[in-house]
Amino acid sequence: MTDAPMTPVTPPPARRTTVSMMVAIAILGGWLCLALAAPLIAPYDPDAVDIMNMLSPPGAAHWFGTDQVGRDVFSRVLFASRVDLFLCVVGVLPPLLIGTTIGLLSGYFGGVVDNLFMRIYDLTVAFPFFVLVLAIVGVLGPGLLNFVLALTLVGWVSYARLVRAEVLTIRESEYVQAARCLGYRPAAIVTSHVLPNAIGPIIAYAVSDAVLVMLAGASFGFLGMGAQPPLAEWGVMIADGQAFVQQAWWICLFPGLAAISLGLGFAFLGDGLGQMQRRQAAA
Amino acid sequence: MAHLRLIARRLMQLTGVLLGISIVTFLLLHMAPGDPARLLAGERASAETIAAIRMQYGLDLPLWRQFITYLANLLAGDIGQSLRFQRPVSELIQQFMWPTLFLTVYVVCLAVPPTVALSILSARNPGGTADQIVRLVGIAGLTIPVFWLGIMMSRFFGVSLGWFPVSGYGVGFTGHLHHLFLPALSTAIWLVPVLTQSLRAALIEKAMADFVTAARAQGASEREIFWRTILPNSVLPTLNLLGVMVAFMIGGAVIVETVYAVPGLGTLMIGALLGRDYYVVQGLTLVFAMSTVLVTLAVDLLAAFIDPRVRA
Secondary structure, X not given: OOOOOOOOOOOOOOOOOOHHHHHHHHHHHHHHHHHHOHHHHOOOOOOXXXXXXXXXXXXXXXXXXXXXXXXXXXXXXXXXXXXXXXXHHHHHHHHHHHHHHHHHHHHHHOHHHHHHHHHHHHHHHHOOHHHHHHHHHHHHOOOHHHHHHHHHHHHHHHHHHHHHHHHHHHHOOHHHHHHHXXXXXXXXXXXXXXXXXXXXXXXXXXXXXXXXXXXXXXXHXXXXXXXXXXXXOHHHHHHHHHOOOOOOOHHHHHXXXXXXXXXXXXXXXXXXXXXXXXXXXXX | OHHHHHHHHXXXXXXXXXXXXXXXXXXXXXXXXXXXXXXXXXXOOOHHHHHXXXXXXXXXXXXXXXXXXXHHHHHOOOOOEOOOOOOEHHHHHHXXXXXXXXXXXXXXXXXXXXXXXXXXXXXXXXXXXXXXXXXXXXXXXXXXXXXXHHHHHHHHHHHHOOOOOOOXXXXXXXXXXXXXXXXXXXXXXXXXXXXXXXXXXXXXXXXXXXXXXXXXXXXXXXXXXXXXXXXXXXXXXXXXXXXXXXXXXXXXHHHHHHHHOOOOHHHHHHHHHHOOOHXXXXXXXXXXXXXXXXXXXXXXXXXXXXXXXXXX
């Protein structure tokens, strides 16, 4: 570095985390702790039936009240967070991994694979996402496992489409051409040059997808197609409480608020990541 | 001529997609673990019943022969028979589709005015207070589970205040408007943020366009520039999004109709899923996919008529 610029180099702007990012970390970290520590925090067994105390309103003994068979709503909301957080992970990761792999292959090598993939893409977007997943779960049989299976079967396509579009531009970039000239094998170029540069948009999409997956998981639980009662899951709890909402609004209210707060956590994470990427791009 | 050529090309593409849709819906029934005949007959059916069903539905034929039969039936307008209602699926769909159509149009009508207002408010001063508030409210709106919002609104506006009925479809046009208000509002609350994001981005982008500078140079007032130049040019990207949104709204209708017990296609779908009425599930999936494809086609063609650049 002999020809250093004469003007003093301004230090790169410190990558200060944004407000959105801090809110996101607080919410998601909070939920993670609550989910992990649920057996320690929960004042009651989430499945313990207590007929003497059914439909009792929120109070000192039961912070969030009790449901129609006297189960403690607070304990159930806590234990349900384990199911819903787990759903976000297993609902996002398999489509992400499969979609990224296929998107990389399709975008970098083109040809038959790419053609086939584009036909599958055209076909998948013809179906309303929710309806297709619903129909597949319906045919396979209701349950959490089949929900995740159906979600993977349909969800990988959007990841692959995103990755493919990224790869198409990265493939023509100078550093990839340089790597090609230096005689790197295609496999090495894809994994160590293309993938790292495509990862930002993939993560941003995965975060926004997590909100959708969480909402879909709760919706499927609500419709009786996902988690099955008596398992504590937010959607299942809301479905349980729907018949009693006139006398006992608390059975529905709290699981819904829990779902919104977790969703907000992911939404702010996406927002924060976007802001940080824009700052980096501007720097 | 250009229009005709565009339509012809889109119809050609459509044929491929429609064939694909029919393959997927056909395979849907065969994805089920175990014997489709047993599924159709129910879990407690005797061996004779299963054999009879296998014969009746041609399930003993090779898969490709079954598909040819399925395709031929589709072309003849026959999408199967409901096992539970003992009626053709197409008849059921005709009976249940009106509330869903009404709801969809209602949602669009409720969603468009606030979308336009909020986007203009946001785009007037990007990064300003109004923009930040709209953005935060939008983020919140996207994370609310539609079914939960529906239950809470029916509890508050329906039961506590008694302003709106909490279930059913009502009688006559005003009855429908009254009964479907809460379902439509629940869906719109979720739709508005998505559309607003898109229209806001388009407004900001178009405000920097060269033709805006040109208009300003010609002495047009800022008011004229906004209403005559920026807004019309920003509508197109959002219009395209609306095509995609219809697919989401069909999914939303499934949930919202269940919450408010609206006798529409969504309720029919959930009933069929829980009652293992597989031909209804198959037929509805097919019809939902067809509607999505046709709406997308209509939006594309509309865009081409509005904007000559799309035709190329």
